Each structure stands twice: as structure tokens, then as C-alpha cells.
Amino acid sequence: MALPAPSAKGTVPFGEYKTWYRVTGDLGCGLPPVVVVHGGPGSTHDYLLPLARLAEEGHPVVHYDQLGNGGSTHLPGRGADFWTVDLFLAELDNLLTALGVADDYVLYGQSWGGLLVARHAAARPAGLRGLVVANSPASYPLWLEEMAVLRSQLPPGVNDTLLRHEAAGTTDSQEYYEAMTVFYEKHVCRLKPWPREYQASFYEVYNDPTVYYAMNGPNEFHVIGSLRDWGVEDCLPDIAVPTLILSGRYDEATPKTVQPYQDLIPDARWVIFEESSHLPHLEEPDAFHEALTTYLKSL
Template identity: 30%
Template sequence: MLRFLVALSFGLLFASPVFASEPTLRDYHANANHPDAWQGGVRMIPIHTPAGDFRVWTRRVGNNPRIKVLLLHGGPGATHEPFEVFDSFLPADGVEYYYYDQLGSYYSDQPDDPKLLNIDRFVDEVEQVRVALGLDKDNFYLLGHSWGGMLAIEYALKHQDHLKGLIISNMVSSIPAYNKYANDVLMPELGAANLAELRKLDAAKDYANPRFEELLVPHYEHHVLRRPMAEWPEPVVRGFVRHLNKKVYVPMQGPSELGASGILVDWDRTEDLKNITVPTLVIGARYDTMDPKYMEMMSKRLPRGEYLYLPNGSHCSYYDDQDAYFAGLLKFLHTTDDAKQGG
């Protein structure tokens, strides 16, 4: 079950003021004009889909009229929960941010309908969430991690006129490129005998076999989150194991961690990156499941792209290289904000 991992982030840094004057703790936690205040920032947002109307869960943290970050979690079918580590750092920096469980994820409605499992529908869902939350080009930053990074790229290609900035965290712009990196670089690290056994189990679709997980443990601990799995953060285990919706994950990603094989298998937007003109930060890490050199290349194809390289991080670099991750993220947010104000 732990093969279904992809995760999100952690912060630090006190940067320049982001309010009209030096913000106070009272400013950041003020509840005036927020209809969600009476229930702790939570809103269940109505979503219209081809399969009917449903609701998705969001939660606002803080107030900042110029920097509002919507977080797109990994999976597909995982949850916002690994992002809970943001609570340790973003409030101290004055950043407003929104947790959000996509349709089919644990805190949102979970319709069981294959018509809902396509990336265009997810993009439309994000746009409906944006409208409901009142985010716009003067304050709206979109951060997507792993699958959420795919979704963020697709959203920007269709709706970048609503964006102030974009963050693509630990995700390449091509699933074929990811599969090639996994096949050529990551899987051989397991050793010939272990890899042969894994491929045999994969061919038999014997994913419930405990041996399948045992063989992948070194991969998880080296490339997904660089700690012994017994020490993995509780929000990560909760969001990507206990609360993962396999009815979303398996059809879209595929059942095996030996590369993607589901609905998204042919997804590739590398040639379209040149069309994303908003300020964009691409985050990659040395030990990532995604090729860090490919992510660096992406940043150069983006007209206003920049690259944050994390030398100690893996796919969950917001946990295992968190100081560098959050310093870079917050620098990007404030630099983009300052440039917009100056412009």
C-alpha cells in the first residue's frame, strides 16, 4: 500500500512585509469578511461535473490580501494531509494558504464514476474552487506537488490569466520521461534479482503480495522520503496510505510503482511550457523519483521560470530538505509579489 506515495511541504523564513503596513498576529488571524470563520476556515465547495453535482473540502489558513496559495496534493486520490507541515512555517511568514481535497479524495465527496477520472475535468474543478474562494491574478498562487504539479501545469495552460504565480513541485512535464527515468535509473538500483522478482509480481498483478512492498522499501526510503519508513511523518502516512482512494489512484496512475501505466501514461506537456508566461518556480531534488535535470530543463523552457534545486531532498523534499524548500518557496512568493507591486 505504501507504493502509492507522493507528498508535500514545510517552511521557514521571515521575509519582507506583505501587508500595506507591518502585519500583526491579529491581522493574520482576523476573521472579518470570511464566511468560513465560524467553522475554522473550512468550506465545502459545490462542484458541477458531467456526472452530477458534488462538494469538495477546503480550509483557509490566515489572511493576506496579496499572497494566497492554493495547494494541489499528489496522488491522484491522496489528500491534503501531508501539507499540514505548512502550519509550522507559513503562518509565521504571513502567507495565506488553502488546503484542498480534490473530488474523490478523503475529505471531499467520493463518487465512483470513471467519467470523472480525466485531467480536463480536474482542471475545471480547480477553476470552480478558485472562483468560489475569490482568488484572482492579484493574489492567486497555485502550488502543485507530484500529480498536483501535472494538474497545476494543465490549469496554467488554460487559465493563467487568473494566476499571479505558479509552483511546480517535484514533478516533470512528461510521464513518458518519468517512466524512462524510473526504468533506466531508479529500478536498477534495486539489484537484478530483486528487480526480476518485482517484475514477476507486477506481470502477475500480485500487488497484494507482502513481498511486493518489501522489495520496494529501499526505493521508498531513498527516493520518496529519506528516513526509515517507521519514522515517516504521520501526516504523510495518513494522507498517502490510510486515506488514499485507490479507485482514483489505480485507474489514473496505474497499480504499480514500476512506472505509470494508467490513464495518464501518455501525458506530455513539455513542448507547451513555453506558453506559460506567469512567474513559475520549478522545484526538484537530488534523490527525487523525478529526474532533477529534467525539471531544471523545464524551468529554462518556461519564459519566466526559475529552478530550486534541493541537494538533500527526495520526492517529499518539503520534509527531508525542508529548510531549503521553504526558504526557496517563500523567496519566490515575496519576490513575485514585490515585482507585481513595483509594476
Template identity: 35%
Template sequence: MEGYVDFRGYRTWYRIMGDPANAPGRRPLVFLNGGPGVPWPDRHHWFEDLVAAGRPLVLYDQLGCGRSDRPDDPSLWTVELFVAELSALRRTLGLEAVHLFGLSWGGMLALEYALTQPDGLLSMILVGTPADVPLFEREARLLRADLPPYTQRVFDRMEARWRPATGRGSGEVHPGRTLRQRQRGSAVMRRLVPVMTARPVQRLADPMSAVPGLTGLATRIAGVEWARRHVVRLSPLPAELLEAMVGVNRQVFDTMWGPADPLPLGALRDWSVVDRLGEIHVPTLVANGRYDEVTPLQAEALAESLPDSRCVIFEQSAHLPMLEEPAAFQEAVLRFLDEVDPRERTVDVPGPEVEPGARP
């Protein structure tokens, strides 16, 4: 089932997968997309696998991306807007008790939402989630130092260009696209990415970044090199990821985050909830890839600061372990949900063997 929720004069698209009425005791898992401004793909085998395992899901495209309305107004894009949108979604759909799944920015949104102390929030799963953007930037600088010198120079030039006007987006709003257009764009991207990862093209991005009008393209090319190291370590890139990349709203992303993943120069540049994490008391799974742009150091620090949490590091993954290690990731997610909802065992977790008459 899918439809729209009215929110502040705009429409937020949602889809419900699975039937909560036929899953007694299984509370829905609400997915918060990343970016900001990056929509969910139309199909994702991992979503379907979770539904097959008996877990109802609620997906929605945050305002400004995907099938939701895309107002052309950079002043709209604030944390408060997206927290209020999630509250409106729950209220309209009657989602009295939920688990939250936040990917990257979606995890940041989940933390902000949890700090409002909403009723019915059962747990959170935070994937590749920074809790402190200044720390993310410091760690990203260390990762940038391992990039080829010509790629480093592209990011350095873009940073120098943005730093004086920090907090301003590009002003470019990605036009609304139909599903067919996004899928067609995904096919084009699938052909372009191998070209963009070729060393001659990567080298060409260096002088391009010094030419007015080509800086943005050069940064996208350098971003592909960053992505294959610290976002998803798969070749070719999964179709789901390409579809999401095609649908990104640059106005939302640039305004809130910045011109590229390793350059958090937007409105979120000073964002941090580190000092307030002790106020969040819902069970939380912090999941991270070993090669994630949100480094394991950040994931472990986040888990240590939350009163009821555990951290899992996926050794073969970067930012998207649900694509890079899907079986292991699904097992970790289902095991966690079974633990926080003890009535809905989907995985039998045996306890330690105890000899007859012995005390456990």
C-alpha cells in the same frame, strides 16, 4: 475556516489558513495535492510555518480523496475533471489572484491549469513534477536497475500483469475515513513500515508477487523500498506522510497513474505537455530533490522549457523537500514569492555592495 464547494453534484472539501483580509498584498497560495488520490494531512507544520510568515493558504482535497466525496466510478478520473474542479474552487471562493503550489501530480495539474490561460494566476511552485510521463518512465527504469534484484522482480511481475490492460485501475475505491480513523491508521503504518523495510520481508515479497491474490501486497512492500530511496529519505517516516498514505484512494491512483510509483501504466502513461510549455508565461519555481523519483534531469528540463522559471535542487532530499529540508525549502519558497509579489517583502534580500559614486 473550512467547508465544501459544490462541484458536478459532489462536494470538494477546502480549508483556508490565515486571513487574506489581514494580509494586504499577499495573495493566497493554493495547494494541489499529489497522487492522484492522496489527501493532505490534517496538520502539517510546514503549512503552519508559512501562515506564521504571513502567507494565506488554501488547501483542498481533490475529488475522490480525503474529506471530499469519493464517488465509485473509475471513468470520472480524468485531467479535465481536476482542472474544472480547480476552476470551480477559485470561482466559488472568490480567489481572484492566486499562486499555485503543485506537488508531484499536483504540479502536473498546475501545468494543465496554466495552459488554459486563467486570469489571476500569479505564479507556480512545482515540486517533484514531471512534464513528460514517458521520460519519467525511462528515468524510473534506470532507478529500478539500482534496486535489489528481488525488488526489481516484484515490479517486473506487476508490470507484466498490467501492461496488457494498461489504463485500467484496480477498481478498488478506498472507503471514506474519518480523521480519527486516518490518524489511527497512521499509527498502525508507523509500526508496519519498519517491518516492511526489513530485508527478509523485502525478499519475501519476491515469491509473494507470483501468487495470485498477493501481488498487490507484494507491490506495496516493494514500494516501501522504492519510497525510502526516492520519495522521502527520513527514518522514521513523518507522521504527515503516513497519514496521507493511509488515506490514498487506490481507484484514483491506479486508474490515472498505475499500480506503483515507478510503474506509470494508467491513463496518464502517455501524458506530456513538453511541446506546450512555451505557452506558460507566469513566473515558476521548479523545486526538486537530488534523489527524487522525478530525477533532476527532468526538473532542469522543465525549468529550461518554461519562459520565466528557475530551478532549485535540494541536495539532501528526494520527492518531499518540504519534509526533508524544511528550513531551506521554506526560505526558497518565501524568497520566490517575495520576488513575484514585490510589495510583500517577508525576507530582506540585500543587494551587492556598491561604493559611493560607483555605477551599480
């Protein structure tokens, strides 16, 4: 399906750096824009471009690339101590202010972006009207527990191959990549071939993996970066806006990793897409669009 054309593209200064953004629709239309926060960390906006369809319902949509990837400033020489949650929270605040939407907006965070927007929302910013947490674990320790379960259910020999290369430090080998792809095709994107939008972000990560490797690790299920002990469970009771939680039945973000959002956010409801894994906006686009537009109308 053809996406609506962007109404604006550009960059905003973020200290000495730049954050790239894309707007679809009219930011002055009177409805709060949906600001889309991508996963990774270290991915790009591309795989979430289908959310631009919301502009056809009247809600302007803001996509952006987080620092270190895509159209934003790349910093391949920066070490792990530079890439922090606080850095990306500050970047989000800066973007909202620079675009003039900080007094009236909705946040959509997918995967790592879901944790980021939850932390942002817990500070109770005055302009936040609603929150969508999509395919996101509430903590990385929970995520790692469930990764072990999902890995054990892969076809015979696949996890043995993964474990062997992880122990040897050879996660850049072709054999490891092929075994990794088995997991991705089951729990990240079940469509074959992978949609163009997802392929674009997937390859962007590996074109400059600085952020992803520093904060996450070599892939989705082997988290050895700085986020491995981090989570947002402690702040979820402080979220004071209506929250929509989304996940897929085959999602790498399993129900156990998502449950704290439902249990701890005071006003939350959870939709599970029965034919999806980690990307229901691509895997079940019509059902996804209906769930999201229904939520936005309820605000």
C-alpha cells in the same frame, strides 16, 4: 514544529459533488493566497500541511482534497473514463472562484499536482501571480523512462521481485509491497520513520485507491493508468508568470524528467535540495521554507 491552526474549513459545491478545503490565514489580507495542489492523483492534502507555515509570513494558504479522496466526495463506482485531467482542472477553477481568490493567487503543485498547475497556468488565467512546480515530471513517458533507470539501481533482486509480480498481476501481494517500500524509502521519502503527515496521505490513497489506480497504477513507478502517455511539455512555453521549480537530489522526479520546465517556461528558476528525495518540504523543511518564502517575496 506546530502548525498554525486553520482559519476556516469546509466544502464547496462542485456540480453534484463537494470539494473539501482548509484555509490558514486571512484571505482578505492583501497578499495572494498560495493554493496547494497535491499529488497522486488520488492522494490528499495531509502530507503538504507544513506549507501552512507560509501563513506566518503573511501569505494565506489554501489546501484542498481533490475529488475522490480525503474530505471530498468519494466515487468508488466511477470508471477510468470519469477521472480525467479536465475534471481536475475544472475542480481547481471551481475552487478558486468559490473561495473568491480567482483574481489574485499563487499555485503550488506537487508531483501530479505540478503537471496540473502547469496546464492551468498555460491558459494564462488573469489572476495567477506565480507558479511553483515541485517534484514533478513534465510527462509520464519521461517518468517511465527514468523509473526503469532508478529501478535498475535498487539492491540486487528487488527489481526482479517487482517485475515478477507485475507480470503476474499480483501487485497486491505482501512480497511486492515490501519490494516497493525499498524504492519509496530511497526515492520518495528518505526520513525514518515516515512523518505523520506523509503516512496519513499514503494510507488515504490505499483506503480508497479508485483515482490512483485509474489514472496512475498500483504505485509510483508502475504507471499503467490513463496518464501513462500524458504530459505538459507542449504547453510550457505558454506559461507567463514567474515559476519556481523544486526537486530533490534523490527524487523519483529525476533531473531528466524536470528539465523541460526549466528549458521551456520563459521565466523559471530551479532549486534542487541536496538531502531530499520527493518530499523536500518534509526532508529539508528549513531550506525548503527559505526557498519558497524568498520566491514569494520576489513576486
